[in-house]
Amino acid sequence: MYEAIIIGAGPAGLQAALTLGRMHRRTLLLDSGEYRNATVDHAHNLLGNDGVAPADLRARGREELAAYATVEIRDTAVSSVAADPDGVRVDVDGEILRAEYLVLATGLADDLPPIPGLAEHWGRRVANCPFCHGHEFAGRPVAVLNASPHAAKLRGMLEPVASEVVVLDPARVLRVDGADEGLHLTLEDGSTLEVAGAFVAPVSRQRAPFAEQLGVAFQESGAVRVDPFGRTSVERILAAGDMAHADHFPGSMATLAAAIAAGQLAAVAIVQELAAPR
Incomplete structure (x- = not known):
């Protein structure tokens, strides 16, 4: 025993x-x-x-x-x-x-938002913890794919780190693809967004x-x-x-x-x- x-x-x-x-x-x-x-x-x-x-x-x-x-x-x-x-x-x-x-x-x-292509970048260019992964995107734009009230707090934490923080409802994102220096987001209105990384709320x-x-x-x-x-x-x-x-x-x-x-x-x-x- x-x-x-x-x-x-x-x-x-x-x-x-x-x-x-x-x-x-x-x-x-x-x-x-x-x-x-x-x-x-x-x-x-x-x-x-x-x-x-x-x-x-x-x-x-x-x-x-x-x-x-x-x-x-x-x-x-x-x-x-x-x-x-x-x-x-x-x-x-x-x-x-x-x-x-x-x-x-x-x-x-973790169950991720059902966005095509997102899971392939989970743990690298897609994360949920700014303390663990935020600094690696320093001086570059990041996206916060989060429609909850916590999104505003996350944006506030990331603003001293990133050059720009774009908050999006995950429902607006049609797919996520890898790019040379980060991620390429395709949005529902046909527009695209290039970011170094994205933060989600699994x-x-x-x-x-x-x-x-x-x-x-x-x-x-x-x-x-x-x-x-x-x-x-x-x-x-x-x-x-x-x-x-x-x-x-x-x-x-x-x-x-x-x-x-x-x-x-x-x-x-x-x-x-x-x-x-x-």
Whole structure:
């Protein structure tokens, strides 16, 4: 029996495993190989790793985990999970694995606006986070394809960075094509727009069904509701990364730094509870 099983080996899951490993806790990290930022070539706004390829960051994390004998990594997908009085049960290809604690770090998946050609540029010239991708378009025009009230706030954040910020209702954009220095947008009135990049507001959803299977509480945003240490409403179940957030946040924090911090805090909570008198 493991002391902790972590499902998901992005930055939150890797950090949780590292923290547990440093405290010599028997930990299993399960990696399905699916990541929200799989299409991103370079991740930014992470101290010491600004511009790193996400795949390289994950590889470095796994290399560091190899130094800790109590941490095991398996490259496999999980079929289902269930809670019981002694902890959790995790089904991996018919094998039932047990642990005292479970950390969900499976992340979110993004459903993009249904604009032809948009998905081909997602994670490169099309993004949703100005903190992670805005600077790369510095001094050039960008488009904000967003019809919600948040579009005005996004424009305000990008105006010091871009030479021009054009806000468009996604319904006005017929298609998106790559250009030499950015994107070529074809609009419904027949006009075109050349921009360095575009920012969209994808609809995010839970990538995996495990939180729902366990019956944890959710926020209105669709994220798992957690306390500041990542504890969910179900005992011994924690969640970390962009799939979860506490009440004092308006929504998920889709940044590497926030995911890493959440993974560490979830692991600290587990270590403290394991060390408490029983």
